[in-house]
Amino acid sequence: MEKLDHIDRRILAILQRDASLSLEDLGERIGLSRNAVWRRVRALEESGVIRARVALLDPEKLGLGLTVFMMIRAERHTPDWLEKFTRATRDMPEILGAYRMTGDLDYLIRARVADVKAFDRLYKDLIARVELHDVSSSFVMEETKETTALPV
Amino acid sequence: MEKLDHIDRRILAILQRDASLSLEDLGERIGLSRNAVWRRVRALEESGVIRARVALLDPEKLGLGLTVFMMIRAERHTPDWLEKFTRATRDMPEILGAYRMTGDLDYLIRARVADVKAFDRLYKDLIARVELHDVSSSFVMEETKETTALPV
DNA sequence: AGTGAAAGATTATCGGA
DNA sequence: TCCGATAATCTTTCACT
Numbered sequence: 001m002e003k004l005d006h007i008d009r010r011i012l013a014i015l016q017r018d019a020s021l022s023l024e025d026l027g028e029r030i031g032l033s034r035n036a037v038w039r040r041v042r043a044l045e046e047s048g049v050i051r052a053r054v055a056l057l058d059p060e061k062l063g064l065g066l067t068v069f070m071m072i073r074a075e076r077h078t079p080d081w082l083e084k085f086t087r088a089t090r091d092m093p094e095i096l097g098a099y100r101m102t103g104d105l106d107y108l109i110r111a112r113v114a115d116v117k118a119f120d121r122l123y124k125d126l127i128a129r130v131e132l133h134d135v136s137s138s139f140v141m142e143e144t145k146e147t148t149a150l151p152v
Numbered sequence: 153m154e155k156l157d158h159i160d161r162r163i164l165a166i167l168q169r170d171a172s173l174s175l176e177d178l179g180e181r182i183g184l185s186r187n188a189v190w191r192r193v194r195a196l197e198e199s200g201v202i203r204a205r206v207a208l209l210d211p212e213k214l215g216l217g218l219t220v221f222m223m224i225r226a227e228r229h230t231p232d233w234l235e236k237f238t239r240a241t242r243d244m245p246e247i248l249g250a251y252r253m254t255g256d257l258d259y260l261i262r263a264r265v266a267d268v269k270a271f272d273r274l275y276k277d278l279i280a281r282v283e284l285h286d287v288s289s290s291f292v293m294e295e296t297k298e299t300t301a302l303p304v
Numbered sequence: 305a306g307t308g309a310a311a312g313a314t315t316a317t318c319g320g321a
Numbered sequence: 322t323c324c325g326a327t328a329a330t331c332t333t334t335c336a337c338t
Contacts, residue, residue, distance in 0.1 A: 001212070001214070002214075015207035016206055019205045032306095050208070051210045052207070053170070054171050055171045056204045059302055067251065069253070093303035097297055100296065102291045108290075138260075144237065144250045145242055147248055149206075174312085184325095185325050194315090
């Protein structure tokens with residue numbers, strides 16, 4: 001947790017939506033010289049508040065039209081099982097998020113695939129890698145929101 | 153859905169993990185001149201396969217240590233309700249994802265907040281904006297995976 | 305925090321495979 | 322058509338005020 005002032009927050013708000021802006025433009029928007037901005041951005045990168053700069057791709061254009069959530073109950077509750085699950089999800093590129101949860105739902109997986117057929121392959125692949133006690137999958141019909149921008 | 157060759161895919165795989173690389177470096181990694189790479193990247197941007205370049209922030213460092221999923225059943229199944237829900241989730245910056253689902257779970261929300269107290273505020277805010285029939289919330293104890301990189 | 309200049313990266317144009 | 326080279330332009334970085 002860092003101490004960020006109002007200007008830092010404005011910089012972050014802009015950069016997490018569009019990091020292709022030049023320092024010149026960024027400075028203009030927040031009313032600072034490119035240099036003052038440059039120093040702040042640099043500090044934000046060094047402190048790790050800015051973790052990375054990445055390109056966001058369009059899933060539809062890559063033929064990944066279907067988002068799936070899998071609600072999972074574990075077969076066994078052991079460190080070994082958790083490690084296997086973690087490794088399996090890391091190794092499967094269709095899986096974008098994997099979460100250990102509170103409540104009677106043990107684990108939740110968020111994945112992107114081409115279609116229902118591709119999901120079935122993902123499902124079979126997953127159960128071949130880790131023993132799952134109970135899995136219930138839901139498909140996303142509509143994404144009404146999906147962002148990487150955190151509240152600043 | 154676009155026709156992408158092997159080299160395009162390699163470029164995308166790299167850029168969606170690190171878009172801070174220079175064209176020089178990128179070209180070196182895939183064995184092309186910076187110029188050839190530049191043309192490909194540009195084409196990928198123009199066709200919309202690359203949707204944006206953004207900065208990814210560290211949620212912990214921003215004091216957003218808690219990820220929450222809210223499973224929701226709608227009060228009414230009308231276009232009007234859906235529109236209200238959509239607007240509410242769009243307007244609430246803590247909500248990162250909102251999905252209309254198949255199955256008896258109607259809607260799913262993914263959000264980031266500081267702590268349980270902040271979640272309670274988010275919850276109250278949400279039910280003040282849209283009528284929800286049934287909400288069940290689960291907290292994330294551990295994120296074993298979380299990526300913006302799609303399989304290419 | 306801002307200015308100006310050097311270093312570095314990006315984009316446009318052209319000739320060749 | 323796609324690649325690579327060269328040159329013009331724009332961006333980032335840094336010393337100085």
